[in-house]
Amino acid sequence: MTRQEDLSVHEALELILARVEILKAEDVPLLGALGRILAEPVVAGDSLPPFANSSMDGYALRAADVVAAERDAPVGLRVVGDIAAGSSPTLTVVPGTAARIMTGAPIPLGADAVVPVEDTDEPWRGADRPLPDRIAIQRAVKPGDFVRYPGEDVRAGEVVLEAGHLIRPQEIGLLASLGVARVPVVRQPRVGILATGDELVEVEASLTPGKIRNSNGYAQAAQVRALGGTDVMLGVAADSESDVRQKLDAAVDSGVDLLVSSAGVSVGAYDVVKAVLDRAGDVTFWRVRMRPGKPLIFGAYRGVPYLGMPGNPVSAMVSFEIFARPAILKLGGHSRLERPSVKAVLMEQIHSDGRESYIRAIVEKDEDGYIARTTGGQGSHMMTSLVRANALLVVPEGITEMAAGTTLTALMIDWSGGYF
Ligand code: AMP
Ligand code: MG
Helix, strand or coil, rough: EEEEEEEHHHHHHHHHCCCCCCEEEEEEEHHHHHHCCCCEEEEECCCCCCCCCEECCCCEEEEHHHHEEEEEEEEEEEEEEEEECCCCCCCCCCCEEEEEECCCCCCCCCCCCEEEHHCCCCCCCCCCCCCCCCECCCCCCCCCCEEECCCCCEEECHHHHHHCCCCCCCHHHHHHHHHCCEEEECCCCCEEEECCCCEECCCCCCCCCCCCECCHHHHHHHHHHHCCCCEEEEEEEECHHHHHHHHHHHHHHHHCCCEEECCCCCCCCCCHHHHHHHHHHEEEECEECCCCCCCCCCECCCCCCEHHHHHHHHHHHHEEEEHHHHHHHHHHCCCCCCCEEEEEEEEEEEECCCCCCHHHCCEEECCCCEEECCCCCCCCCHHHHHHHCCCCEEEEECCCCCCCCCCCEEECCCCCCCCC
16 A cells, blocks of 8 residues: 555654564573563572672671660670671571671571671771681661661562563673573664665765765664664665665565665656565555655565665655664664653754754753754755754744744754763
8 A cells, every 4th residue: 555645754653663563582692682672571590689698898696685785885796707708607696696797798597687897896907807706896786787688689480570671781780690691682673774876886985976975875774783783784776676676685585674775765767766666565655744854665675664765864864763763673672762852942043844844953951951053054965964963853844933942842862962
């Protein structure tokens, strides 16, 4: 089914997302799971902590022995042993005794609390410090003080992470403590990237009359990588149906989950991408009411979802941002498909042509909230204004002018402020 009329951005995105399915699971080594989506729930095989242990360097004792202890009236206890982290104590703390203990070492039998070394008369530095015979305890503790109990954080048998969870460094740490060496995650999308156009030469080439370098292929491959996908560079196809088909066939045969191309989708005499899809694939829609980037084609080629972006570099990148990015995230199992957005106050007047417009801008925080300034020329061939931008300001459909002082939505394409 091809939609004849031009679609809104929202309608187009809905159609795209309806056609992409979350990919299958694969097992990867623990660190390889960073940035990926968990495909199955993780059930804890162990409790965390696995055993009762001390949260301080100090003395394990019986709280009842030191109820009256204070700095000016310490309580003396006999020291019956020394428990290092990693050891498994066999001693028992009976009334009137204490055992020196390190942070993370198991609480010995009989003890129910720990007094930090700072609250004794024997502050020590280093393991070479000899074990004292007696220790003066200068504070009272309650049973359980400075003890970390087994299962306090995680209980063996419980689901610690649900399927669909994003693996960040803290999840890696948790999985490591649970002994999960291989993690079931959603497979990374493989995205074929094709540039089309007789005017295109490779990055290494010097320019000759009429030629430009294929920048879209690299920019889009980088966009794929930034999302954790795998880019499959298909190079440059000439403006001929047979060349485009040959490159697409090779990509499909190698197993890609999505095809993204740039250029060749408008109404020029050499715009072959639409012809290829009309003939050898299917077209779900063509053209979206947005700026930059009205000619955008979506369909499938030999069963693989196909997004044909406009050729102008900014149109190609912004269309990717709005349509390919959520599709790739969905393939990879992500549930959060939108960029963070903020409400920002416009510092200058801007114009649009009534299509939903994405204006390159820099958004900053001032005392009252966020403010937005455009980053320069908004021509769809002007990459430097995109390079300077950290946001795309969304001018809604039907609006042709926005005055300074207007509040609008800013999609934060770079939320980090340049910090990684
Ligand atoms: P088209 O959609 O083929 O009419 O292309 C629109 C504009 O984008 C033209 O100025 C092309 O030269 C330019 N263009 C197309 N493909 C690329 C590419 N891969 N890298 C940089 N510019 C391109
Ligand atoms: Mg062209």
